[in-house]
Amino acid sequence: xxxxxxxxxxxxxxxxxxxxxxxxxxxxxxxxxxxxxxxxxxxxxxxxxxxxxxxxxxxxxxxxxxxxxxxxxxxxxxxxxxxxxxxxxxxxxxxxxxxxxxxxxxxxxxxxxxxxxxxxxxxxxxxxxxxxxxxxxxxxxxxxxxxxxxxxxxxxxxxxxxxxxxxxxxxxxxxxxxxxxxxxxxxxxxxxxxxxxxxxxxxxxxxxxxxxxxxxxxxxxxxxxxxxxxxxxxxxxxxxxxxxxxxxxxxxxxxxxxxxxxxxxxxxxxxxxxxxxxxxxxxxxxxxxxxxxxxxxxxxxxxxxxxxxxxxxxxxxxxxxxxxxxxxxxxxxxxxxxxxxxxxxxxxxxxxxxxxxxxxxxxxxxxxxxxxxxxxxxxxxxxxxxxxxxxxxxxxxxxxxxxxxxxxxxxxxxxxxxxxxxxxxxxxxxxxxxxxxxxxxxxxxxxxxxxxxxxxxxxxxxxxxxxxxxxxxxxxxxxxxxxxxxxxxxxxxxxxxxxxxxxxxxxxxxxxxxxxxxxxxxxxxxxxxxxxxxxxxxxxxxxxxxxxxxxxxxxxxxxxxxxxxxxxxxxxxxxxxxxxxxxxxxxxxxxxxxxxxxxxxxxxxxxxxxxxxxxxxxxxxxxxxxxxxxxxxxxxxxxxxxxxxxxxxxxxxxxxxxxxxxxxxxxxxxxxxxxxxxxxxxxxxxxxxxxxxxxxxxxxxxxxxxxxxxxxxxxxxxxxxxxxxxxxxxxxxxxxxxxxxxxxxxxxxxxxxxxxxxxxxxxxxxxxxxxxxxxxxxxxxxxxxxxxxxxxxxxxxxxxxxxxxxxxxxxxxxxxxxxxxxxxxxxxxxxxxxxxxxxxxxxxxxxxxxxxxxxxxxxxxxxxxxxxxxxxxxxxxxxxxxxxx
Amino acid sequence: xxxxxxxxxxxxxxxxxxxxxxxxxxxxxxxxxxxxxxxxxxxxxxxxxxxxxxxxxxxxxxxxxxxxxxxxxxxxxxxxxxxx
Numbered sequence: 001x002x003x004x005x006x007x008x009x010x011x012x013x014x015x016x017x018x019x020x021x022x023x024x025x026x027x028x029x030x031x032x033x034x035x036x037x038x039x040x041x042x043x044x045x046x047x048x049x050x051x052x053x054x055x056x057x058x059x060x061x062x063x064x065x066x067x068x069x070x071x072x073x074x075x076x077x078x079x080x081x082x083x084x085x086x087x088x089x090x091x092x093x094x095x096x097x098x099x100x101x102x103x104x105x106x107x108x109x110x111x112x113x114x115x116x117x118x119x120x121x122x123x124x125x126x127x128x129x130x131x132x133x134x135x136x137x138x139x140x141x142x143x144x145x146x147x148x149x150x151x152x153x154x155x156x157x158x159x160x161x162x163x164x165x166x167x168x169x170x171x172x173x174x175x176x177x178x179x180x181x182x183x184x185x186x187x188x189x190x191x192x193x194x195x196x197x198x199x200x201x202x203x204x205x206x207x208x209x210x211x212x213x214x215x216x217x218x219x220x221x222x223x224x225x226x227x228x229x230x231x232x233x234x235x236x237x238x239x240x241x242x243x244x245x246x247x248x249x250x251x252x253x254x255x256x257x258x259x260x261x262x263x264x265x266x267x268x269x270x271x272x273x274x275x276x277x278x279x280x281x282x283x284x285x286x287x288x289x290x291x292x293x294x295x296x297x298x299x300x301x302x303x304x305x306x307x308x309x310x311x312x313x314x315x316x317x318x319x320x321x322x323x324x325x326x327x328x329x330x331x332x333x334x335x336x337x338x339x340x341x342x343x344x345x346x347x348x349x350x351x352x353x354x355x356x357x358x359x360x361x362x363x364x365x366x367x368x369x370x371x372x373x374x375x376x377x378x379x380x381x382x383x384x385x386x387x388x389x390x391x392x393x394x395x396x397x398x399x400x401x402x403x404x405x406x407x408x409x410x411x412x413x414x415x416x417x418x419x420x421x422x423x424x425x426x427x428x429x430x431x432x433x434x435x436x437x438x439x440x441x442x443x444x445x446x447x448x449x450x451x452x453x454x455x456x457x458x459x460x461x462x463x464x465x466x467x468x469x470x471x472x473x474x475x476x477x478x479x480x481x482x483x484x485x486x487x488x489x490x491x492x493x494x495x496x497x498x499x500x501x502x503x504x505x506x507x508x509x510x511x512x513x514x515x516x517x518x519x520x521x522x523x524x525x526x527x528x529x530x531x532x533x534x535x536x537x538x539x540x541x542x543x544x545x546x547x548x549x550x551x552x553x554x555x556x557x558x559x560x561x562x563x564x565x566x567x568x569x570x571x572x573x574x575x576x577x578x579x580x581x582x583x584x585x586x587x588x589x590x591x592x593x594x595x596x597x598x599x600x601x602x603x604x605x606x607x608x609x610x611x612x613x614x615x616x617x618x619x620x621x622x623x624x625x626x627x628x629x630x631x632x633x634x635x636x637x638x639x640x641x642x643x644x645x646x647x648x649x650x651x652x653x654x655x656x657x658x659x660x661x662x663x664x665x666x667x668x669x670x671x672x673x674x675x676x677x678x679x680x681x682x683x684x685x686x687x688x689x690x691x692x693x694x695x696x697x698x699x700x701x702x703x704x705x706x707x708x709x710x711x712x713x714x715x716x717x718x719x720x721x722x723x724x725x726x727x728x729x730x731x732x733x734x735x736x737x738x739x740x741x742x743x744x745x746x747x748x749x750x751x752x753x754x755x756x757x758x759x760x761x762x763x764x765x766x767x768x769x770x771x772x773x774x775x776x777x778x779x780x781x782x783x784x785x786x787x788x789x790x791x792x793x794x795x796x797x798x799x800x801x802x803x804x805x806x807x808x809x810x811x812x813x814x815x816x817x818x819x820x821x822x823x824x825x826x827x828x829x830x831x832x833x834x835x836x837x838x839x840x841x842x843x844x845x846x847x848x849x850x851x852x853x854x855x856x857x858x859x860x861x862x863x864x865x866x867x868x869x870x871x872x873x874x875x876x877x878x879x880x881x882x883x884x885x
Numbered sequence: 886x887x888x889x890x891x892x893x894x895x896x897x898x899x900x901x902x903x904x905x906x907x908x909x910x911x912x913x914x915x916x917x918x919x920x921x922x923x924x925x926x927x928x929x930x931x932x933x934x935x936x937x938x939x940x941x942x943x944x945x946x947x948x949x950x951x952x953x954x955x956x957x958x959x960x961x962x963x964x965x966x967x968x969x
Contacts, residue, residue, distance in 0.1 A: 577896055579894075580892060580894040581894075604923060607923075608923075608924060608925065611924055615926065615927070646890055646891065646892055646893055647892075647893050647895065648892065648893070648894045648895070649894070649895045649896065649897050650894065650895070650896045650897070651897050651898065651899050652896065652897070652898045652899075653898070653899065653916060653917075653925045653926060654898035654900070654916065655914055655916045655917045655925065656917070656925065657898075660898075671890070671893055674893075675895060678895075679897065682899070683902075686899070686927075687902075688901060688902040688903070688931070688933075689899050689900065689901055689902060689926075690899070690900060690902050691897040691898070691899055692897060692898050692899075692900060693895060693896070693897045694895075694896045694897060694898060695895070697895070697896035698893070698894045698895040698896045699892075699894045700890065700892070700893050700894070701890075701891040701892040701893075701894075702888055702889065702890050702891060703888070703889040703890075703891055704886060704887075704888055704889075705886065705887045705888070705889060706886050712891070717893075717895070720888075720890070720893070723888055724888050726886060727886065727887060727888055730886075776886050778886060
């Protein structure tokens with residue numbers, strides 16, 4: 001080596017060359033070039049070998065070893081480019097059109113053909129390469145033998161050879177890479193995908209656990225194979241042997257392709273191709289298994305599938321490729337949470353190699369992520385059928401624990417909510433139900449409630465803008481059925497349930513506190529402590545305060561519990577006033593639960609209301625016991641017998657009830673008589689107290705006895721009065737009837753519709769255009785055309801309309817309360833010209849301290865003012881109110 | 886057609902048969918209850934004096950007991966005597 005080096009830089013050496021030597025060099029160089037050419041170009045013909053060696057020797061003797069090497073490698077490269085690469089690529093020319101294809105698309109060409117093309121091409125180029133390697137070896141041997149002749153000392157033959165081989169590898173891969181057609185990776189990818197699918201079908205047949213066979217992506221001939229195998233199932237032993245050999249044959253095929261590719265320098269491309277094929281397969285598997293069914297947990301089956309198919313395959317492949325270095329000590333460091341013991345890592349694989357463990361982690365992470373993305377995208381649906389879909393929630397929880405992409409969940413779920421739930425079309429009830437389900441579901445995923453905080457915010461903000469939110473919430477709170485039963489109200493959603501649960505929780509907390517005094521328990525609690533997730537908003541208080549409390553979150557929507565209590569009181573009053581018995585057990589229970597949660601004092605009035613009912617029951621029995629004997633005789637005289645024991649009364653402490661809408665009404669004389677007897681008796685029992693009847697309130701159960709039928713109804717007193725008027729007179733004009741009952745004509749016309757709709761009264765135009773004539777329908781035949789008369793059914797009180805309510809709605813109450821301030825507001829605006837909302841609010845707070853003190857919220861004032869604006873008393877411009885001129 | 890009433894459940898409100906609306910001592914409504922009570926009606930009754938002024942029983946008792954000598958009606962300053 002040193003000789004040749006010095007000769008390179010020593011130009012004087014040229015002078016020392018004789019003519020003979022020069023000739024010899026030129027001759028042998030020419031001959032060397034020729035033999036090289038023929039050696040490499042000649043297909044498999046090594047006959048020039050001896051000649052070649054002697055020329056090499058001659059040239060080396062003159063110190064031209066590097067020239068020899070350079071020339072040889074150059075010719076080698078040219079030959080490979082001509083013979084190997086271009087021919088290799090020519091195989092794939094027909095498929096050049098598939099470049100644009102997505103990796104996920106199926107290539108619809110003859111699959112066997114492309115497969116054999118790949119095999120052939122690899123085969124051919126491998127032969128070519130082997131031959132060239134042989135030639136290279138001849139050169140190496142020639143150099144070697146020359147050096148052996150020259151000196152006695154041993155040259156490092158190995159190093160020389162390695163140097164040349166690696167140089168050759170470089171040449172091969174660089175030639176291939178520079179001429180790489182774009183279709184080749186696609187073909188590789190497709191090949192691995194298909195082989196893997198084949199393999200997975202084979203394994204799936206064996207893998208008869210809960211994993212459903214992945215038959216979606218299969219084409220006909222694979223299905224045929226499956227069928228064949230099914231037919232052979234009875235011969236278990238030989239079948240499994242056969243299957244195993246087939247399995248390993250397949251793996252070997254793949255391994256060979258990978259090896260060939262690697263030797264051509266496509267290591268990373270091949271790895272990429274089979275990795276992406278595996279991931280694609282895994283993805284398809286996850287999609288297939290997970291699907292749209294949220295009622296079962298799929299993580300476990302995916303887990304076992306990963307172990308059964310891709311890991312087995314990778315294991316076999318890695319072993320075949322010889323990469324499998326046992327690294328047991330490191331494997332435990334890569335433990336995945338779901339495979340706690342590496343010993344049971346993979347059935348049939350004793351010591352997982354490091355590469356395999358890496359693969360396993362990659363695959364698992366990918367599976368988790370895929371499943372998580374799938375579930376997050378469907379989270380809205382999952383939560384809609386929450387109690388049934390809890391397995392999916394559990395899966396998602398595990399996935400999120402592994403991937404930690406909670407923020408993805410929050411973002412995607414919020415946008416789903418915005419798009420699908422928080423729209424004008426969704427009913428408040430549905431939104432609330434979904435909110436409750438969301439709270440419950442996310443409580444599973446994230447007990448600390450950090451993400452719930454983020455997700456719940458848009459819902460809360462939206463609900464705050466809805467007018468009927470409070471009403472719906474209170475209905476949900478008090479009604480076991482969760483609002484209107486027609487909506488998606490399943491009993492699990494009821495907040496009443498939550499009230500009960502809350503009670504239990506509070507009891508448990510009490511127990512916990514007792515335990516906390518115990519040092520051991522304190523220590524246990526301390527060890528269980530976990531830091532808040534990073535996403536936690538530090539402003540929202542620490543974990544303890546953020547304890548997920550559904551009721552708290554719901555009440556948080558309303559803003560204050562006072563508003564909720566107010567609404568509850570109104571609803572309770574409505575319910576109690578329409579009761580025809582004194583059965584209030586469920587109301588008492590609800591109230592007790594509410595008292596636990598909202599405190600006794602705020603519900604004081606509601607308690608008095610319930611107490612009134614209890615008291616009424618007592619008084620009622622008392623009165624009847626003392627009055628029944630004398631009254632019986634007096635009423636017996638009358639035809640339409642109604643005795644005192646038919647009468648019952650709810651006696652209320654009106655100061656504690658919400659404002660009650662009482663309309664004047666003339667009750668039928670016998671009833672009126674009885675009621676005044678009743679109140680007289682009350683006066684006697686409870687001196688010095690007296691009763692004031694709210695005649696339009698209450699319920700009347702009555703039976704209409706026609707010639708051909710009997711119908712029962714439960715109606716409001718005004719309806720009872722109307723129908724009773726028809727006993728003496730079968731036909732009334734609306735004016736006369738209204739006067740007789742003591743209600744305005746328009747009210748009568750509205751209320752009598754109940755009876756008309758039941759087919760009991762017919763309406764016909766009277767003499768006057770504004771007058772109507774109402775006639776009783778005595779026969780079924782007459783009524784049939786009206787479609788009413790539903791037999792003996794008990795009808796509910798005729799009236800859901802706002803005006804029929806016995807208790808003024810909260811809005812109306814507020815309106816009534818605010819009218820006191822109307823003068824004040826108008827006066828203020830006259831003095832100041834224009835005022836902004838909060839300034840008005842402050843003024844009212846400051847100056848209206850006398851009876852009744854101003855205690856309304858800013859929102860209430862605003863809604864009252866907007867009422868005034870719509871009445872055209874005020875004007876609102878740029879957030880400032882003016883007097884309308 | 887005949888109407889047979891099976892049950893007539895009426896609604897009434899009770900009120901104390903007093904001339905005034907509010908108790909002269911606690912300024913709460915008679916139909917409500919005195920500040921110490923929670924339930925109106927039987928639990929917090931009214932009482933009339935000989936002068937025909939009415940107060941919550943609890944209120945006037947407190948007043949009477951707080952007076953060292955003979956108690957007077959807080960309204961008319963006449964000597965307080967419970968109306969028989």
